[in-house]
Amino acid sequence: MTNLLSGGQAAIEALKAEDTEYVFGLIGSATMEMFDALYDADSIRFVGVHDERTGTHMADGYARASGNAGVVLAGQNGPGATNLVTGLSQAMAAFSPVVSIAGALSSGHVYRDAFQEVDQQSLFTPVTKKTWTAPSADRVPELFREAFRTALTPRRGPVQLNLPRDVLSAQVDFPAMQSPQAYRNQSVPAAHPDQIAKTAQLLATASQPVIIAGGGIKNTHGHDAALALADMLNCPVVTSPGHGDAIPFGHPLNAGQMGPRGNPVASRLVKEADVILALGTRLGFNSTFYTYDNINRDAKIIQVELEPTAIGRFFPVELGIWSDAPTAATQLAAALKSIADRAGADAWTSAFQQERKAYLSQRDADAVMTHPTQPSGLFKTLRDVLPQNAAITMDAGTLCLQATDALNYWTPKSLFTPLDFGLVGFSFACGLGVKCAQPDRPVISLMGDGGFGMTMSELSTAVDHGINTVTVVMNNQCWGAEKAYQRDFFNGRYIGADVSSPPFDKVAELYGACGYKAETLADVAPAIEAALDCGKPAVVDVSVDPAALYSFRRDSFKHRGG
Structure with missing residues (x-):
């Protein structure tokens, strides 16, 4: 079954197929076909903003909180599109799945110094996971599918889709939209059993172990898996900066945020640990400033990351594990059914808990x-x-x-x-x-x-x-x-x-x-x-x-x- 639609109508049908609830954006003449189609899209709420940059931040916040893609629509090409750059750069740094859409110059006007002309394909390429410019109306559903798939595939991040005016206005006979599940990955990688066994041995024999929980725990709601492992080890958990909510504040093994901008208790743990299990964190700038001033040079680091290029990038690792962080944590808890001698590690954790309690009391007193x-x-x-x-x-x-x-x-x-x-x-x-x-x-x-x-x-x-x-x-x-x-x-x-x-x-x-x-x-x-x-x-x-x-x-x- 097919439908005769404009490219703009097909774009909104593609958003509906993705179960899009909100579109944040600023109206503009370059995308009027999309806005006219939005008028009839009862399942999508359009939130009109005053600046495309802040609209992108709204889409970013929505994406991080919901776990779904946040959608922003810059209605105007040229200045409307350029205003997106700061917000997309922000989303890129946060690995936030923002699908950004902008009107673009009519195809026949490109390279003619036309009104509001700017090379949007080149402009957005450095600040997104991927940028596309639709070449024809019949490609619109395909590119929307690819945009959402790319944004939501780990490591997640923002994408940009430029839609020329002539593409949005052209009428094409479109097939029915496909379900997103038909073109999405449905699984995440687990750690190799040999790596789990080696990691379990390192953790079981550590006297000063610490777990660093990063965005790979927070963004996946993986705190239960991380804490089940921490409870089994009776091991302190620190969080990477900006992810102080990766585990609940009230948990007795929570040390708070580590690093040069973290609290002194959590920061000391990472500086003195003999084994560090980094769950879903790059050990990057805000965590370490890339120096051994903020992490023990002699520690054995096991880094679990879904992005393989992040493993060992800033610090050499004892074991680098390409895996979803909560999945690896669950595998490790299953492997650590019995731990023979925990006296040293238990003393380490008990001392940390007393120090943490004193720190929180002193924080209030000061x-x-x-x-x-x-x-x-x-x-x-x-x-x-x-x-x-x-x-x-x-x-x-x-x-x-x-x-x-x-x-x-x-x-x-x-x-x-x-x-x-x-x-x-x-x-x-x-x-x-x-x-x-x-x-x-x-x-x-x-x-x-x-x-x-x-x-x-x-x-x-x-x-x-x-x-x-x-x-x-x-x-x-x-x-x-x-x-x-x-x-x-x-x-x-x-x-x-x-x-x-x-x-x-x-x-x-x-x-x-x-x-x-x-x-x-x-x-x-x-x-x-x-x-x-x-x-x-x-x-x-x-x-x-x-x-x-x-x-x-x-x-x-x-x-x-x-």
Whole structure:
């Protein structure tokens, strides 16, 4: 059976075949056939945004929270498409399955310096897993199938599909759309039994073992498998940076996030471990800065990764295992049915648990609860007031970097950050996407005043579509990380470091959202509680001490003698 459809109608039919729930995007004349077809697509909710970049962050947040592809549609070629680049670069760094669609110049106008002409195929190739430009209308369903398959195949990541105007307008007799299961992989690789046996022996005889749980555990909801193995070994589990929610905060073997930006307990464990089982982590920049300053040079590393090129890339390994991380963890637990002598390892774990308990107590005791509001006091208040089922999104910047391991993530998949891309202006838009994926969950987005100023126009998107998140603006009136570097390494020669902003609580109200101002730390908890209960998108503008600056990357300025 066939149907006479335009290329634009076929594109929407392809999205429907993929069970697409949301399309985030900005209308444009280059894709009018798609938007007209969306008008009749009752199963797809279109969320119109104010900027293609933030629309991509919404699709990114939706993809990470749901586990399905997030879809963004830039309606205009040229500038509409170029605005996608930052968001796709962000999704690429996070291995987030975003399917990005953009209108493209009519095929007959290419290479003629036409209106809004840009080489979109070349533009997107470096920041996606793959980029296609549809050559003809009859190829549209095929390319949509390939786009979704590529985005969702490990390691996942964003893809770009450019659709020329003439392709979208052409009428073609299309066959019925196929089910996605007809062209998708249905399994993941397991570890070879010999590797499992060798790894089990190393773990069983280790006196100071540690498990590092990364995105390969978090993104697969593999925490049960990882913790079953950890419980059998009575072994501490640290999480890679940005994945502090890979296992529940309350588990007694959870040490928190490791690395140069992690907490001292988790970081010490990795520096002293004799056997390290890296489950679904690259041991990359944020975890190690690529140096043995952050991981024991003498440790035997067993690295389990679904992406084979990641194995042993930054540190030599004792065993490199190409496998899905939860699958390998389950195999290891089955192989470790009896462990003869655990006295040394049990003492190692017991000492860590006492140190972790003392660290958490000291973290609360050290929180400065006086005026003006200090980051430590704000984070303690957030620990006390945020619901345990909250999803938390963060920006880059010094305040959010401090917050990443200062908050408690009780439920796996509760922390959404820019990860290695270090993007400012991500959190609020990402939170809107997370809320679309998980509407019954409270979503709290932490941002600095600079980052929120970049993206606050999406307040109208939140209001128009009833996407009720709470954004906490940590307002210190500066670009905090850069100002700290200018203070510490450039003799306080400040330039471009200070930010002026309107009262964000009032701005929120002008958009039709709820706004709250927290001038003092005592104002924060009631403001957040009210924001969570207001039934609208909400912004809490928190005044934070501008002098509370912290230089995170001191290593970057060693050449200055600081």
